[in-house]
Structure formats: C-alpha cells, structure tokens
Amino acid sequence: MNKIPFNSPFLTGKEIEYIQDAHQNGQLAGDGKYTELSSSLISKLLGSGDTYLTHSCTAALEMIAILLDLRQGDEVIMPSFTFVSTANAFVLRGITPVFVDVDPITFNIDPSKIEDAISSKTKAIMAVHYAGISCDMDELISIAKKYNLKVVEDSAQALLSKYKGQSLGTIGELSAFSFHETKNVISGEGGALVINESTFLERAEIIREKGTNRTKFFRGEVDKYTWVDIGSSFLPGEIISAFLYSQLIEARSITDKRISHWNKYHKYLKSLELEGKIRRQIVPDFCEHNAHMFFIILNSLDERTQLMSYLKSQGIQAVFHYVPLHSSPAGIKYAKSIGSFDNTHTASTCLLRLPLGCNVDVERIVDAINKFFMS
Ligand SMILES: Cc1ncc(COP(=O)(O)O)c(C=O)c1O
Structure with missing residues (x-):
C-alpha cells in the first residue's frame, strides 16, 4: 500500500535549470538576478506592494517588528491560534503579544474580541489569514482606524488568496509570506516582506542588509556603505531565489491544481457533514482562497485521535496543530491573554488537516474516512 504523506512538495521541473x-552567473549571495526576478514577480502576482525577499516568513515578521518602531512593553493584538513566529518576532523586540480568541467559522482572529484587548500600549493588530482564508479585513481596518493602530498581515499561508477581490498581503501596511516547503509555492525555506506603505521602504532595505546602507552603495547613491540602523541578515542567497522563481512562475497553475483537489474533498465529504459526523472547512463569501489547506472538524478530541490513527493504519498521514499560544510555556511568560478561548480550544483539539497538494489521491482518503465512520 502506497503511503500518502501529509505534505508532498511540488516541483515544477525548472528548479535545477534556474539554479x-x-x-x-557567479553571484550566489543575495540581491542578484533571481532575487530581483522573484520579488518583482511576487509584486506582480499580488497586483501591488513592494516586495523584499527574506530567508523565511519568520524573518519577514522580525523585520516588521523592527519597522513598526515599537517600544519595550508596547502591545500587538493577535490570535492565540497561530504559528509561533507571529508572536515570537515581537517578543524578540520586547513587545508584548496580546492574544484573543478566533471566530468559530474560519478560526481567524475574531474582530468582536479585539476592542476588549486594546490598551494605551496597543500599537498593531496581526491579521493571520489561517489556511489562506481571509480575515474580515473591513472589520479589522475599521477598529484599527478608530484606535490609530497599524494592521499587519501574516500572509504566510495566503499567496494568491483574495479579500473582496484584493490580494491578501496588500491590504495592511506590512505583510509577510512564507515559501517554506509546506506552503503552496516553495523554496525549502523562504519568505517575503511586502510593503504597502511607502514610508517603510527606505528603512526596510537597511534592516534587511544588517543595518547598513549597502543597497544604496550598490546603486551608486553613496560612495561607501556603513552601519546606519539596527538590522540583521534577512536576505536569501541566489540559489534559493532561483528555486523560488521557478515556482512563482507556476504559482497560478499550482494553486488551481490544489483548488481542484480541495473542491473534491469539499464535495465528497458533504454527506458526513449532513450526518453530523464532521464539519467541513467554510470559506466566507468575501474570500477567494488558495487551497492552502483542507481541514475537517471532528466532534471531539477522542474522535480525532481515533480517526488519525485509523488513517495512519491505512498509510495516510493526517495532522493537527497548533498548541494554542496563550497556553504555551513561552506564551504564558511573554504574552497577555484577553477573554475566553473556546474556539481556539476547538480548533486545537478537533481540527484535522488532510493531505493536500498538486497530486493527492482524494478519493482514497475520503474512502478511508467513510470506512472509519461506518465501523
Ligand atoms: C501563520 C504563519 N506565520 C508564520 C510562519 C513562519 O513561516 P516560515 O517557516 O517561513 O518562517 C508560518 C509557517 O508555517 C505560519 O503558518
């Protein structure tokens, strides 16, 4: 019996040619031909925004934490149900993440929970587009305007998704994408910072180049380069960028293939939902999604554990995440939590992610799920 892994990185076949x-070309450090090609293509695919390639989404989030110029003790509101980097990037700068619950439909930050979490120290709201499905951006932006806060998008999972026709990652002032091998478009490790507010541009270039004005020097704008700000080495080398470029060219077709598998899951699992055995993923009308993930919600943790182990016995790897950050050891130490976390708890205990990629045998997986519920 062939095993079906949770993630099968898709290769376009052009990766080695570009590498x-x-x-x-002999330039293997960053900011050569392929960095330029990849970053311009990302901006083109998004329809707007200035893109800086980074070596991960985590790195892009760390750049954002510096760019926002926050002080020790300032606060950033975010969902507890997210990947650790959303919070850790801020903690590294002495900023306090403030966790709130997610909504029960999309498991994105619940806008109705945000105002209770706002204090005089609040500076920004993190819109994490979980599973490539858009947060309710109008709601988030209207709260941000009312309290004079920045909106940052953690678009790690959201390349080519849209909110009311606008690309995710181009709505907040700043946003971060991931090209980790588990994402739709990949380079092993990789990421991008997208800037939608031009006042951040000059500083971003410096922060990304170890706090120096080296990029200006390469453009001939200064006669020597020097240390001008804080920063780090956030840029990827050309080998990674070349790999990424081959993938970005295929971004639309990769996404379309994934969408066709996502649609099959959605269709074939309808009857189990009608029988009350599972709940399928819901995409709100305002969102055009990128099929980054297909998940189901089981009725209990026990049932999820049993289904996972049944699927494993059938050679199918299904996985769950996240341990809620508000209850994690570092979350308790470094962050604040506001309100109850009932939906975060449901997502963390009952959500099961099914294998999804460009080539996945959805029929076999659905068949196994049906058999589990018949037994
Ligand atoms: C929501 C979210 N933010 C940030 C990251 C970090 O991405 P990377 O692994 O590229 O640093 C991930 C990775 O899975 C993620 O899902």
Missing part, C-alpha cells in the same frame, strides 16, 4: 543559471 544552474545562478551558479553560472
């Missing part, structure tokens, strides 16, 4: 070209 070979980068090798022949």
